[in-house]
Amino acid sequence: MHSIMIEVEFRARFSSSEYERLQKILDERAECLGPDDKHSVYYIFQDRLLKIVRNISKQDAKISLKMNRLGEGSAFKEMEIHFQEKDFEAMKELLDHLDLNARVAEEGQQRTNYRYRGCEIALKYGKTWGHHLEIEKMIADPDMQQQAEKEIRSIADELSVHLMTEEEIAAFLAAFEKTL
Secondary structure: OOOEEEEEEEEEEHHHHHHHHHHHHHHHOOOOEEEOEEEEEEEEEOOEEEEEEOOOOOOOEEEEEEEOOOOOOOEEEEEEEEEEEEHHHHHHHHHOOOOOOEEEEEEEEEEEEEOOOOEEEEEEEOOOOEEEEEEEEEEEOOOHHHHHHHHHHHHHHHHHHOOOOHHHHHHHHHHHOOOO
């Protein structure tokens, strides 16, 4: 099964003490959807991102194609195909043997998902991004993007979180990609 949706997403990075502050607030105010630890392999192209994800907490897997790169707007057309967790290594091997002309990064990530005011919030920790969160809303109609962005910014303001600008994300990713 696959689906194509538009993901409106913003990110923030912060210290471990800020992580703890946000976790406490979200535990009190939001619906906790539980742990969602993942192991991901990213195939980074000039104009898009392909990733395969082993969802450790939910014991499933998916391949996901974002039709543009982070740092190039807040809305991403995204296609996902779910598959069985037991097939993750075979999918990784298949992709690794293709001549994709992509930079590859692999990382584990601890995360807890929340639902709050119609958006999903993932509170995360990983080696590359450190302590961070994503606030996202999935939409089917591009005309809904501005309203989704407004809702996300309102939540960030309420949580006193600085959302990264496109320039900050692009600079962060450019520095990271130099290490690959």
